[in-house]
Amino acid sequence: MNGNAHAQRLWSAALAGQAMAALRIEVSATTVVLGALATRDYAPMHHDHAYATHTSGTRDIFLNTPHQAALFERYLSDWSGPRGRLGRMRFSMKDSVCPGDTLQIAGHIEQAQRDAQGCGWLQVVLEMSVAGKLMTQCHARLALPLDAADNPWQRRGDDWQP
């Protein structure tokens, strides 16, 4: 996936089991530090190699949590288009992504359903992996417009059930 095409997808065209094209990113020390500073995370394991290896016991400095959340959000909005609206993301980190890794994010639709308010939701499973090893798994709940006239961002109050 080259990313950032932003054609708008509709809920009615999304099918359970449908795969999303993979995104690959070469991770450097700059990548890790850029994400840590952009998320205002100054913890040393995200910029200090000696601290990461000696105190944290990791291979190197590694991607922080909000940086990974931002990568998953980018991946989903690249796929959905701007009217896709995230309701929820839950992820568990199984290992650290470090400089020198080639990170891959891939995903598929697990389930498509409408809620009682009529909002069209997708349950999506995303996997962040390095050399085939799962590093972080993410379960996301994403609302898509039902048709060309619908816009999940206009939902407020009880009409929005993330």
Place this chain on the structure above:
Amino acid sequence: MSQAELPGDIRDAIGRVHYRQQSDFSVESGYVQTLCAAVQNGNPLYWDGATADDVTGGPTAPLSMLSVWLRPHFWAPGRSASVKPLQLHFDLKERLGYPTAIVTGNELVFHEPVRLGDRLSAGQVLKSVSGLKQTKLGVGRFWVIEMQYRNQREELVGTDTYTCLGYRREPA
């Protein structure tokens, strides 16, 4: 108290709100675009005002940036004590005597969109602390902290729940 027993003050802290915080600054586009640049997020909601007006009724911040707005400046004039984001996490790490602690899981739930100019506040709720666990990093405990974020109109904009592991590495 045995090492396996959870200290009473930690048990008492579970379920309570700690460290109610107000953001140091308003949500603004410089930070939004800095993060978008870091992850190459070209979503026009964050780069094109006309699209933002049309889709979200004006410019908003990426949803995953919730925690960014409550993180304190690394330094501030006149501030003597070190202030850390998710301070409760560091309190637990210290109180339980772990040399290191990391985040192992995160759940974000998004309610009202965060808009440029919003001023957010949040409180930290300790949801649970586990018994001693053997992990591949060492022996330690998991704890769960929920952040609940509101805007200046007291509208809920999101919750951010962290599962953390404090641990002591085992000798090689």
